[in-house]
């Protein structure tokens with residue numbers, strides 16, 4: 001029978017405005033990097049997406065190369081969109097990106113006008129969409145002039161192929177430079193997508209000593225942070241006696257490797273798990289709540305999580321109900337939350 005979204009979805013999750021823009025996001029968003037490729041049953045993918053949307057997650061994040069294989073996540077999302085979500089298109093915030101490798105050759109990677117425009121057209125076809133809500137330059141490209149990448153993002157909004165544009169993994173300095181160019185063009189960047197977790201705090205203080213979160217606030221941009229669970233390391237999954245034995249799932253051995261499960265990291269994870277227990281949270285909930293904590297102007301707009309099952313997603317969404325921390329709790333977390 002046809003899917004009908006839960007009427008309670010609009011009250012299910014808190015939302016936050018993305019910087020000084022008209023774009024508003026749920027505090028927790030769902031990414032399709034892993035778990036939505038052709039290696040996963042479509043029914044499980046559908047169940048996760050339906051559960052998300054029913055429970056207030058109206059933002060889905062993709063990229064041209066999500067899978068495996070590259071491109072399959074957009075196609076699978078497109079199928080689920082066509083069958084389930086199409087009537088809700090105006091409520092949905094769907095994003096995609098180009099910048100990392102998608103096909104061999106000079107225009108299958110980077111920040112050129114040729115790659116970004118060609119890739120976005122391809123993504124729209126794969127997902128069966130007329131437009132995406134956010135299109136990102138997926139990474140800074142040292143070989144393409146920043147002006148060219150910015151001009152292309154501006155053109156993409158003007159052509160109606162994206163409502164907003166953003167950047168991912170640019171440094172604080174690069175972000176401020178890009179925003180200056182975009183302001184001159186008349187299309188300010190709406191959002192930045194960096195990595196951030198209790199085990200990866202570069203956005204607070206990058207190599208040049210600047211805070212990316214503060215730079216985004218200054219530039220009027222929101223922030224959506226990826227891998228807040230450190231790809232699953234900040235969950236109960238690796239707490240047992242033999243963590244490597246639990247290195248399973250699509251990303252195992254690819255983006256998440258045994259070499260990341262160091263004694264040092266696992267000791268931190270156990271310390272953080274004890275703190276989570278004192279707050280009545282699972283470790284995953286603590287990890288998500290922490291990236292969403294109040295940081296004044298630099299408060300993160302949305303936590304961008306992944307999930308390989310409805311159970312994981314259910315566990316994670318509870319995090320949004322408790323994002324308040326005492327200063328004692330934050331100090332205790334700081335003892336373990338180091339890169």
Ligand code: NDP
Nearest residue numbers: 031032033226227228229230231232235249305306308312
């Ligand atoms: P997370 O840090 O949230 O990791 C998600 C993984 O953690 C899941 O796949 C699952 O692992 C495990 N997990 C999640 N919840 C639980 C739970 N409750 N209990 C136990 N294990 C759990 O984020 P991702 O690394 O998946 O990244 C999220 C999104 O961010 C991506 O989908 C993508 O949209 C975006 N991203 C963007 C990048 C960029 O360059 N802009 C780069 C990377 C990600 P398992 O599958 O093993 O079960």
